Amino acid sequence: MGNYYVALFARRAVGFLMVLFVLSLMIFVLARIVPGDPARMALGPSATQAQVDQLRQRMGLDEPLITQYVSYVSHAVTGDLGRSIVSDREVSADIATFLPATLELVIVTIVIIFAVAVPLGVLTARYRNSWIDNSGRFFSLIGVTIPSFLFAVTLQILAADHFPSWPTLGRVDFQLGAPAGPTGFLLVDSLLAGRPDVFLSALQHLAFPALSLAMAGIGQITRITRSAMIDHQRRDHVLTLKSFGVPDRVIVFRYLLKLSSIAPLTIMGLEFASLIGNAFVVEMVFSWGGFASYGLDAILQKDLNAVMAVVLVSGIFFIAANLVIDLIISILDPRLRFKEAR
Amino acid sequence: MSIPLLKVADLNIAFTTYGRRQHILKDVSFEIGRGERVALIGETGSGKSVTSKAILGTLPDNARIESGSIEYNGRRVLDMPGREREALKGTAFSIIMQDPLSSFNPVFRIGRHLDDVMFYADRRDGVRTSAKDRKQRIFDVLRRVQLQDPERIFDAYPSQLSGGMRQRVLIGLALLHQPQLLIADEPGTALDVTTQDEILKLINRLVDSEGLSLLMITHNLGVVRQTADRVFVMRHGEIVESGNLRQIFQTPRQPYTIDLIDAIPPLYGPKVVNQPISSNAPIITLEGAGKVYVEKPFLGRMKRHEAVKPVTLSVPxxxxxxxxxxxxxxxxxxxxxxxxxxxPSSGTVRVGSPxxxxxxxxxxxxxxxxxxxxxxxxxxxxxxxxxxxxxxxxxxxxxxxxxxxxxxxxxxxxxxxxxxxxxxxxxxxxxxxxxxxxxxxxxxxxxxxxxxxxxxxxxxxxxxxxxxxxxxxxxxxxxxxxxxxxxxxxxxxxxxxxxxxxxxxxxxxxxxxxxxxxxxxxxxxxxxxxxxxxxxxxxxxxxxxxxxxxxxxxx
The missing domain is CATH 3.40.50.300 (P-loop containing nucleotide triphosphate hydrolases)
Known part of the structure; x- marks a missing residue:
């Protein structure tokens, strides 16, 4: 059995590296063929051509593309992602500052998605074609079709009208003086520092962005959980347990739920990409000051090193999230493990 | 006359699908005495499985019992309050499910299924039992269905067992709570013939040794002959003929029963048809044709699976x-x-003339x-x-x-x-x-x-x-x-x-x-x-x- 996980990791590691390679190459080339000279943009219109040339040379932009790429990769593997041409700060340091904010948002979003969608999926499956199911269907449809920034703006407006005290911008109330470390996750750091007031404030700040981000996922996962439950409900093994008087709630919540959570998990892995994409917009609406807004700024300012770092890190997280999901699924579903072991 | 163990009287059941009502079971009546072995036979859609589900109380939601009664030991099952009815499951009636492949939840261990069934049945009886005690009782039952290694089976996932073993576990599941009536729904039909034979023998032995009554539901008349004393023939939701085994098999009266028996190809005897041998030139020729599948896992050694060893044959x-x-x-x-x-990985396959x-x-x-x-x-x-x-x-x-x-x-x-x-x-x-x-x-x-x-x-x-x-x-x-x-x-x-x-x-x-x-x-x-x-x-x-x-x- 242990072998299975070793093989899984080994196989994934190879895939991981290949994806990273292709990804870095694509983004590297892309960033260099789009119009606009990064050096010129960094220095502004008033700089002389000599100054621009000098910066280009310093950035290595005058060298052949291959040389640039090799030099980039050889630095990147040591964790050196270069400097921002806008702020002249280390990109890796910036990422370390901004990434936790986004990760915290995304993780809370995923928790919300599962906390809402799975029970809703179970409920709509159980009362199929009743008013519960129909409302669930309506709710899911809204979640999937309406873009997340619209939810974000609507929530902000509603809050401004009805709960003026509810925070709608930023991560935490700055007046509280939030602890700065060690994880960068405010929810964790505040607890470590023994500051329940900060924790509460962070939670309040998280609620709207996470909710707007979660809506699409909730819609999708609800529907998938529902159809998986319905599909498995009619199987013989349910009839077996029913014939021997095992209570319905045990059949549903123990036997069916585990079996039916495999499909939604798989979808969640794919959903992760659009979650990061949507976070770019939602972070802007809520002035979240996270990794996504950092990335957006970088793109607009053609801050080459920062853009590449953002794409690479997003890619790494996407792959890592899917690896974690594969692991969870293989723990849930023993058939996968035996297939490998045989 | 003593009270029969099970008495089904004038049972009528209708199904409603998409607003259309269908009368599935029509005035079905039969009795099973203590220790008796009865078979319900019929083809697809004859209503035999619906009958068993009605007895067990596992009819789907769109089914309605319109009239009739089911009596167990003289007690009217259909009028019982839900709780009392539930208490009959596994203790009064027990079912051996048909398909050993799909009757277990693939992501749970075999033992989990058995333990849950035992736990909730115990609880209905008002008995509190420890997990250890239940495990011992489950092991005993597994040994009774001739599974040699109960510990391993208890911890195994369904996909780790062969079809025959799973079918045995399903029989064990039915025996967990000393049922009075064992309902067997096409047992072993999903299995190979040699395994099916073993399974039928096992059921027969258990019925004898534990003094159970048996309701065998099947379309296979050969199985009926091995396992039943009395037979009810069902067609389109009705019982069209009934009688003891010998009578039904040797002097069937209803045309449907006669056709059903006639349709079975004989294995031996005067009715066997011998197909002529052809002396034509071969049209299919296999010469040392074999097939080997090779699989290379990401880690570890290459695996060779010889699906077919070199075969030589020709068909005129x-x-x-x-x-x-x-x-x-x-x-x-x-x-x-x-x-x-x-x-083929080796040899040749020739089809048609060269x-x-x-x-x-x-x-x-x-x-x-x-x-x-x-x-x-x-x-x-x-x-x-x-x-x-x-x-x-x-x-x-x-x-x-x-x-x-x-x-x-x-x-x-x-x-x-x-x-x-x-x-x-x-x-x-x-x-x-x-x-x-x-x-x-x-x-x-x-x-x-x-x-x-x-x-x-x-x-x-x-x-x-x-x-x-x-x-x-x-x-x-x-x-x-x-x-x-x-x-x-x-x-x-x-x-x-x-x-x-x-x-x-x-x-x-x-x-x-x-x-x-x-x-x-x-x-x-x-x-x-x-x-x-x-x-x-x-x-x-x-x-x-x-x-x-x-x-x-x-x-």
Whole structure:
């Protein structure tokens, strides 16, 4: 059995590296063929051509593309992602500052998605074609079709009208003086520092962005959980347990739920990409000051090193999230493990 | 007269699907006495499974019991409050589920299923038991169903056990709480014949030794003969005939029962049909043809799986050649090589005379086991037939004419051309599949268990059709099956496969009269037959021999 996980990791590691390679190459080339000279943009219109040339040379932009790429990769593997041409700060340091904010948002979003969608999926499956199911269907449809920034703006407006005290911008109330470390996750750091007031404030700040981000996922996962439950409900093994008087709630919540959570998990892995994409917009609406807004700024300012770092890190997280999901699924579903072991 | 253990009286059940009410069970009445073994027989849709679900209380939500009663020990089950009714599950009535593959939740251990069933049954009885105590009791039950290693089985996931073992566990599940009435729903039909035989013997033994009553639900009359004393024949939701075993089998009165018994191909005796041997030139020739699959896992050694060991055989034109064996024996791999769908890893496969060899794909066609899945549900019969016809260059009017011709060939009215598969019965669907195979005018048709998804009476018609087509069109059949009694009457020659190897081959009559290989003997002796005379003619197998070939299914 242990072998299975070793093989899984080994196989994934190879895939991981290949994806990273292709990804870095694509983004590297892309960033260099789009119009606009990064050096010129960094220095502004008033700089002389000599100054621009000098910066280009310093950035290595005058060298052949291959040389640039090799030099980039050889630095990147040591964790050196270069400097921002806008702020002249280390990109890796910036990422370390901004990434936790986004990760915290995304993780809370995923928790919300599962906390809402799975029970809703179970409920709509159980009362199929009743008013519960129909409302669930309506709710899911809204979640999937309406873009997340619209939810974000609507929530902000509603809050401004009805709960003026509810925070709608930023991560935490700055007046509280939030602890700065060690994880960068405010929810964790505040607890470590023994500051329940900060924790509460962070939670309040998280609620709207996470909710707007979660809506699409909730819609999708609800529907998938529902159809998986319905599909498995009619199987013989349910009839077996029913014939021997095992209570319905045990059949549903123990036997069916585990079996039916495999499909939604798989979808969640794919959903992760659009979650990061949507976070770019939602972070802007809520002035979240996270990794996504950092990335957006970088793109607009053609801050080459920062853009590449953002794409690479997003890619790494996407792959890592899917690896974690594969692991969870293989723990849930023993058939996968035996297939490998045989 | 004493009170019967179970009394079903004038039971009427209707199903409502999409607002349409269907009367499924009509005035069904029967009784089962203590220690009695009763069989409900009937074909698909006869209502036998609905009857068992009504007794167990597991009818689907869209079913309604309209009238009638079910009495257990004189107590009216249908009037009981929900709780009392639940308490009967597993204790009064217990069911042995049909399909050992799908009757366990694949992501839970076997032990979890057993323990949950025992835990909630105990709790209904108001008994609190410890997990350790339950485990001991479960181990005892597993030993009673002859599972040697209860610890391992308890911790195993369903997919780690063989079909035979899972079926035993299902029997164990039914025995957990000393039930009075054991309901067996087609036990073992999803398994190989040798395993099925073991399972039936086990059920018989348990019923005897524990003094249970048995309600056997089956479509297989051979199984009935082995396991029941009294028989109820069901058709279209009604009991059409009842009586004791001997009476039903030897002097059936209702035409339906007579047809049902007649439809069963005999294994021995005067009714057996011997198919003539052909002396034509061979049309299929396999010379040392074998198939090895190689798998290279990401880590670890390369795995070689020899699906078929080198096989040499030839089939003369116009003959019906039978390839028999249990699941996984390699029959389908050989069929695929004959079809040209896979290439042999060694040796050669020649189809047709050497001149035709290049066109082998046009020469061979196949009819699959399950017409429900081999026909595209979204295509009408016309659309289904149009595909092979367009391959032979027939379009438009010419194609329509040919389609009508094909429909006549398979005894279907031309009006059915516009129908979708779901509008057809199983037998009709299989006829369409046969018409599709005939469309390109093949010389050889591979028949991959073409009747095993059909009821016996339909099977008889389809077999008769296939025989007529062979005579009229001069076809050669490569017939794959595990149904040896059918093969006895349908095939001129037969080969028996075991673990990728042909272990016996010859004229069908010879193989059945004097099987050489002990596995063939074990296989034939395991077939449920219809009469004591046939039983006596079966080859004898020693206990050791039998054990040798059961290793795979129970270990």
């Amino acid at each position: 034109e116009g003959e019906i050649f039978g390839l028999a064996g249990e699941s996984g024996s390699g029959k389908t791999t050989i069929a695929r090589m004959v079809m040209g769908l896979i290439t 001149a035709q060899a290049s066109a082998s794909q046009r020469l061979t066609q196949i009819v699959y086991q399950n017409p429900g899945t081999s026909l595209n549900p979204k295509r009408t019969v016309t659309q289904t037939l149009a595909v092979p016809l367009s391959h032979v260059g027939l379009h438009g009017k010419a194609a329509t004419l040919r389609m009508e011709e094909l429909m006549t060939l398979v005894n279907l009215p031309s009006a059915y051309l516009s129908k979708y598969p779901h509008e057809l019965s199983g037998g009709q669907k299989q006829r369409v599949a046969i018409a599709r195979a005939l469309a390109a005018e093949p010389k050889i048709i591979v028949l991959d268990e073409p009747t095993s998804a059909l009821d016996v009476s339909v099977q008889k018609q389809v077999i008769a059709l296939l025989q007529r087509l062979r005579d009229e069109l001069g076809l050669t059949y490569f017939f794959i099956s595990h149904d040896l009694s059918l093969m006895r009457n349908f095939c001129s020659r037969i080969a028996i496969m075991l673990k990728g190897e042909i272990i016996e081959e010859g004229r069908t009559a010879d193989v059945f009269a004097d099987p050489r290989h002990p596995y063939t003997r074990a296989l034939i002796s395991a077939i449920p037959v219809m009469s004591d005379e046939e039983e006596a003619l079966k080859p004898t197998v020693s206990v050791e021999e039998r054990a040798r070939f059961l290793v795979r299914s129970t270990a």
